[in-house]
Amino acid sequence: MHDGSGLIAVQNLTKQFGPVTAVQNLSFTVSPGSVTGFLGPNGAGKTTTLRMLLGLVKPTGGTATINGRPFHQLGQPGRVVGAVLEAQGFHPARSARNHLRVYAAAIGVPDAQADQVMGLVGLGSAADRKVGGFSLGMKQRLALATALLGDPQVLVLDEPANGLDPEGIAWLRTFLQSYARMGRTVLISSHLLAEVEQTVDQVVIISRGQTMFYGPLDQLRQSQQRRVLVQPSDINALANALRTAGVQVIEQLPDGRLAVSGVDSRQVADIALQAGVSVYGIQEETVDLERLFFQLTSGQYAGYAPAQQNPYQQQGGWA
Amino acid sequence: MGNLVGAELRKTTTTGLWWGLLIPTAVLALGWGLATGLLGQFFVDFASSGDVDEVSDFLGVTPDQWKVSLFGMARAINISTIFPMVFGAMAISSEISRRTITTTFLTAPSRMHALLAKMLVYVLWGAIYGLAIMAFVSIGVVITSDAGQLPDAGGWAMLTLVCVLSSILMTMLGVGVGALIPNVAGAVVLLLLYFLVIENVLHGVLAYLEVPAVIGFLPNGSINGLTGAVAVDLFLSSAGVVPTEIEDVLRAIAGAAGAQDWWLSGIVFLAWAGVVFAGGWAVTQSKDIT
Numbered sequence: 001m002h003d004g005s006g007l008i009a010v011q012n013l014t015k016q017f018g019p020v021t022a023v024q025n026l027s028f029t030v031s032p033g034s035v036t037g038f039l040g041p042n043g044a045g046k047t048t049t050l051r052m053l054l055g056l057v058k059p060t061g062g063t064a065t066i067n068g069r070p071f072h073q074l075g076q077p078g079r080v081v082g083a084v085l086e087a088q089g090f091h092p093a094r095s096a097r098n099h100l101r102v103y104a105a106a107i108g109v110p111d112a113q114a115d116q117v118m119g120l121v122g123l124g125s126a127a128d129r130k131v132g133g134f135s136l137g138m139k140q141r142l143a144l145a146t147a148l149l150g151d152p153q154v155l156v157l158d159e160p161a162n163g164l165d166p167e168g169i170a171w172l173r174t175f176l177q178s179y180a181r182m183g184r185t186v187l188i189s190s191h192l193l194a195e196v197e198q199t200v201d202q203v204v205i206i207s208r209g210q211t212m213f214y215g216p217l218d219q220l221r222q223s224q225q226r227r228v229l230v231q232p233s234d235i236n237a238l239a240n241a242l243r244t245a246g247v248q249v250i251e252q253l254p255d256g257r258l259a260v261s262g263v264d265s266r267q268v269a270d271i272a273l274q275a276g277v278s279v280y281g282i283q284e285e286t287v288d289l290e291r292l293f294f295q296l297t298s299g300q301y302a303g304y305a306p307a308q309q310n311p312y313q314q315q316g317g318w319a
Numbered sequence: 320m321g322n323l324v325g326a327e328l329r330k331t332t333t334t335g336l337w338w339g340l341l342i343p344t345a346v347l348a349l350g351w352g353l354a355t356g357l358l359g360q361f362f363v364d365f366a367s368s369g370d371v372d373e374v375s376d377f378l379g380v381t382p383d384q385w386k387v388s389l390f391g392m393a394r395a396i397n398i399s400t401i402f403p404m405v406f407g408a409m410a411i412s413s414e415i416s417r418r419t420i421t422t423t424f425l426t427a428p429s430r431m432h433a434l435l436a437k438m439l440v441y442v443l444w445g446a447i448y449g450l451a452i453m454a455f456v457s458i459g460v461v462i463t464s465d466a467g468q469l470p471d472a473g474g475w476a477m478l479t480l481v482c483v484l485s486s487i488l489m490t491m492l493g494v495g496v497g498a499l500i501p502n503v504a505g506a507v508v509l510l511l512l513y514f515l516v517i518e519n520v521l522h523g524v525l526a527y528l529e530v531p532a533v534i535g536f537l538p539n540g541s542i543n544g545l546t547g548a549v550a551v552d553l554f555l556s557s558a559g560v561v562p563t564e565i566e567d568v569l570r571a572i573a574g575a576a577g578a579q580d581w582w583l584s585g586i587v588f589l590a591w592a593g594v595v596f597a598g599g600w601a602v603t604q605s606k607d608i609t
Contacts, residue, residue, distance in 0.1 A: 056607070094334055098333035103426050105325040
């Protein structure tokens with residue numbers, strides 16, 4: 001049987017669909033107690049990876065385990081892992097309550113659990129309505145309720161925010177964080193970092209089926225670079241003064257400004273004053289997480305920008 | 320396993336499909352039952368009309384004692400069990416089409432467990448359909464037949480047994496085909512085409528080639544044999560010594576030309592259902608649910 005650790009381990013996972021490599025040599029682990037974001041652009045292999053983890057797709061190579069075991073060795077999988085894979089998977093003529101009771105029976109939990117999870121996701125008033133009449137957001141909630149039926153230690157969600165209104169997203173965020181605080185494992189995929197940025201503690205970023213970054217979100221934040229863009233009266237004089245002051249990374253931009261890294265705008269202004277150089281304009285620039293995410297995952301299916309210049313490179317390209 | 324059987328049973332009772340298909344099944348069975356009595360009466364009247372006395376001599380009893388209803392009942396059962404077969408065919412194919420199979424597999428210890436639980440539940444449904452078919456065929460036959468043409472108590476029991484068996488087996492075959500062809504329309508159309516057209520053409524060809532014994536080993540031939548052979552046996556048990564040629568004609572009337580004994584026919588069909596289910600299981604086991 002499984003070891004009850006709540007650990008998800010993906011090792012050298014590979015999947016070929018005919019000539020297409022959906023996932024290539026992917027490795028990462030997800031620990032309990034935190035929400036981990038599984039990020040990548042559409043088509044990066046996220047869904048395929050999660051489905052391999054859940055035993056729905058057979059890997060071409062490598063392993064994916066939950067609690068140290070492949071899915072089909074979990075015994076009672078519904079009590080170990082709950083999954084929200086898509087807001088489909090419902091018989092349109094079945095009521096929400098009956099849908100949950102079917103799977104409550106399969107997992108072996110009492111019927112009362114069906115009503116409890118419906119209340120938990122806010123579907124209590126729609127319990128006896130047929131799922132065919134549900135909105136996408138309601139189906140997402142029902143999918144989550146289904147995942148929670150067995151009170152699982154591990155929760156895997158594929159793009160759960162799809163179809164949820166802002167209120168629903170805020171609710172989901174709080175819910176997942178408190179679920180993780182209880183010492184459980186939460187893995188949530190998204191193609192938008194901004195969507196999960198406030199929810200996740202850890203991130204796994206993949207692109208073209210490969211891992212690009214894997215670690216705490218704070219670590220990713222710290223790797224963000226800042227620079228100061230300054231327009232001085234005398235470029236050479238300011239550059240020399242900055243070098244004298246120990247600033248090494250100085251770059252001249254095509255528009256005649258200097259880009260200075262490793263200092264803040266105040267220091268640059270002080271050095272300019274001491275050097276007797278006038279400053280006509282100064283601004284601090286930060287690369288936000290979204291752009292960092294884009295840089296990590298760029299290339300895949302990236303079309304050309306409609307303008308002549310790629311908007312992400314007009315600041316002089318800084319990778 | 321008990322959990323999964325409970326879940327599968329709930330799946331079938333929480334949508335309207337079971338009664339949606341049971342209504343036409345009952346109507347068809349009742350219609351055949353009624354028609355059987357009327358046709359039997361017509362035939363007996365005709366046979367009693369002096370010209371065909373020779374035949375009645377063969378059979379050793381007067382035509383009004385012929386249990387002709389047996390043949391119609393066997394045929395009624397054969398045609399009505401098409402519906403439980405269709406019901407079975409939708410067991411797995413509709414779950415794959417509707418993508419509910421994902422959650423089914425996520426909540427089962429293994430795919431094999433899920434499929435076996437489903438099969439068990441559909442065996443139960445096959446039996447329920449079988450009992451309904453028998454009930455409605457009987458009502459129809461009793462309304463329109465003279466008492467002399469009806470089977471005795473043992474005959475009723477035997478017919479009920481093979482009707483339920485036949486319905487269970489047809490449902491099982493349907494489940495297997497639905498797993499093999501994970502497309503509701505595809506599975507249903509193929510089954511209907513095969514049972515209503517393709518194999519009947521094959522039967523004609525085999526009869527023409529003078530190898531009618533092969534028919535008894537085909538799916539439709541063997542399932543018809545299960546009920547047809549019992550009907551013929553029951554009919555003959557109330558008649559005298561019958562020449563082989565007449566017996567063959569009687570088998571053909573019962574829709575069981577070239578059929579083996581009823582129990583052997585049942586085993587042959589069970590083997591077909593088993594092979595198809597094994598194929599469906601192999602396909603489902605290795606399938607990527609994307």
